[in-house]
Amino acid sequence: MDATQRVLGLAVYLEKCRAGVTLDDIARDVPGYEAGELVAGSREWETTRKRLQRDLDLLDTSFAVVVDYDEADHIYRLRSAFFTTEERLALIAAAAAVDVEGIDDEPVLGELGAAVGEQGRRIVLSVPSLVRQLSDAIRERRPVRFGYHGRERTLRAYAVGRWRTHWYVVGQEDGSDDRRRYRLDRIDALDGPDALSFGEANSYDIPAGFDSVDAMRLDPNDWGPDPLAVALVRVDADHVHTFQRELGGRVVDRGAAGQTLEIEVRHYASFRDRVLGFGAHALVLAPPELVALVRDHLVAVVQGTR
Amino acid sequence: MPPRSKEDVFRILTSVLALAEERSSISLTEAAALAGVSRDELHKMLQPVLYLEFRTSSDVMGKTQAFLLDESDYLTVTDSNWLRDLGARPPDRDTALRLLVAGTVLKSVSAAPTPQLDRALRKLEQEVAADVVLAIDSPAHLATVERANALGRSIRCRYVTDGGQARDREIEPWFVFSNWGRWYVHGCDVGTDDPKWFRIDRMASAEIGDHEFEAQESVDVPDWFDLQDQGRTVRLRLQPNDVDALPTPRRVENLEVLDDGRVECDVTVYGDARLERLLVIIPPVAEVVSPLEYEELRRRSAERILVRYSG
Helix, strand or coil: CCHHHHHHHHHHHHHHCCCCECHHHHHHHCCCCCCCCCCCCCHHHHHHHHHHHHHHHHHHHHHCECEEEECCCCEEEECCCCCCHHHHHHHHHHHHHEEEECCCCCCCECECCCCCCCCCCCEEEECCHHHHHHHHHHHHCCCEEEEECCEEEEEEEEEEEEECCEEEEEEEECCCCCEEEEEHHHEECCCCCCCCEECCCCCCCCCCCCCHHHHCCCCHHHHCCCCCEEEEEEEEHHHHHHHHHHHCCEEEEECCCEEEEEEEECCHHHHHHHHHCCHHHEEEEECHHHHHHHHHHHHHHHHHCC | CCCCCHHHHHHHHHHHHHHHHHCCEEEHHHHHHHHCCCHHHHHHHHHHHHCCEEECCCCEEECCCCEEECCCCEEEECCCCHHHHCECCCCCHHHHHHHHHHHHHHHHHCCCCCHHHHHHHHHHHHHHCCEEEEECCCCCCHHHHHHHHHHCEEEEEEEECCCCCEEEEEEEEEEEEEECCEEEEEEEECCCCCCEEEEHHHEEEEEEEEEECCCCCCCCCCCCCCCHHHEEEEEEEECHHHHHCCCCCCEEEEEEECCCCCEEEEEEEECHHHHHHHHHHCCCCCEEEECCHHHHHHHHHHHHHHHHHHC
16 A cells, blocks of 8 residues: 555545544554554554554645544544635635745745746735735734834834835834834844844734724825815826826816816925926915915926026 | 655645646646656656545545546646645745735735635734735726726727826737736737837726737736836935935935035936926925036926916
8 A cells, every 4th residue: 555545545534524533443444554453552553543643744744634633532533724725716816816026935836826827927016025024023023123214213013014116114113102104125234134133022012903004004195294285286187097096186176178186285295296296287276385385396496406 | 766755755746736726737747847756756656646546334435536637648636626625724924925915916906806815815814913004006997908908909098108298099908917016018009019018007098999909929027127228317416314205216326425414326217207307306405416407407397387387
């Protein structure tokens, strides 16, 4: 009897007998064990038990198939699968479509989603290695220390995430009551080659009311420090779509040549720069202080460079 | 050659069965090469898997239908990879994070509900045990472009270039993909055979056209676009905090700290339109060090916008 056949036969048998089986059942039914009637404690019983244990270890390490032993009833029982077949297939489809670069760049063949081919791949997403390290730190509640804008920071990280084309970490910095966000590509190593150094595990709690999705709303118009202002911006028709993607807002007036959008503004400087990014295709109409902010900037550029 | 250990055999079988499942089917020769064995050795190893059947005192048990090796020597999972169906262990952390990211991204661009994927993602979230937020947004006309691609029909759109010029175009959408956080379609303008890359978020409007095209050979997602000839570099003198606030995408190099606390750096952007945008947005007190003609470009660009505020 081939060992592969015996071990796989054992898996099939345990699957069919989900309620559980005894060592005697296995010895009687599974090819490769074929022992006579086993007497507990006998040499044959011990040999069969050890063989079974080796096979169960193999099933675990090779196929992640786990069999629990019920001490009281002397029953071997298959543990439930982690993913259903449908869930696994959905993840394989995701792995086939999305190439996640940066984590686990050389996944081992056999791991879920590691054997998908290039064909069908249509989304590439780059994930910096810091994401993995910060995820580990968050899971273990270890503060992280790093350099940022030339200063050392110690952060109790709450969440890591991507907004638009950049990755960020959100958390509470030592010595500050405010929640802060840091762009991962601006994090510097303090000493040594690693960008992060880690503190003790279980050093902090994430506040119960923390909402990671909300915390990752990084549009300056959501979190800006300036008093709320409602701006009206006239945008040329061909640029409305892109403008709304960039700054949000709702259309309050439609015309063939352009549309007027109403936007809540909480970060004036960012608003000015983003509007100027549309060149002459976007014109701030109100309120007067935001109109002045844009116009004064332009005047200063023109005069300063004359 | 010494016989392989059971662990080795099972590792190879796990890999090959995963290949068969994840690629729908695979030739035995290719699977053997990827698993690092000969085709004949793999064939022998697979026998107990392909013909697994035995009789117990009360039943016939087996999995002879689960995997099929056909006459073309292709290995296929006919029903389900039953060994993986029994897997009770969660993926390791790297795999869990990779799958969580891939699944979340796919879910965010799926037009239809994804209940199975949602359930799988909830399990992975438990494993990763850290909030990883992926705010992936897809352009408004992505679904239309993908539908046109699937139908082999053209896209009629109003396309706005990086420079802000808009025009009506009809495009054959050969391949739709996303990289660097943006969605693109590879195709050509109808009536030409000059392949181009179009950004889907630059489509101000889009509808499926009548023109039909033959599906192209599969295209790989490009690793990079050759924008070298569009690179525009300007050396700026500005406050250190203003460097971070420079509009993206851009590349900052050769940064030097000056005695007065300001910095000088080379900033590269791609395309004339982005250069103008950069020059207008930088703080008025920032100085263009070189090339000096960009100083004049900066003034003219600002003046052009200012005209609208003077009207």
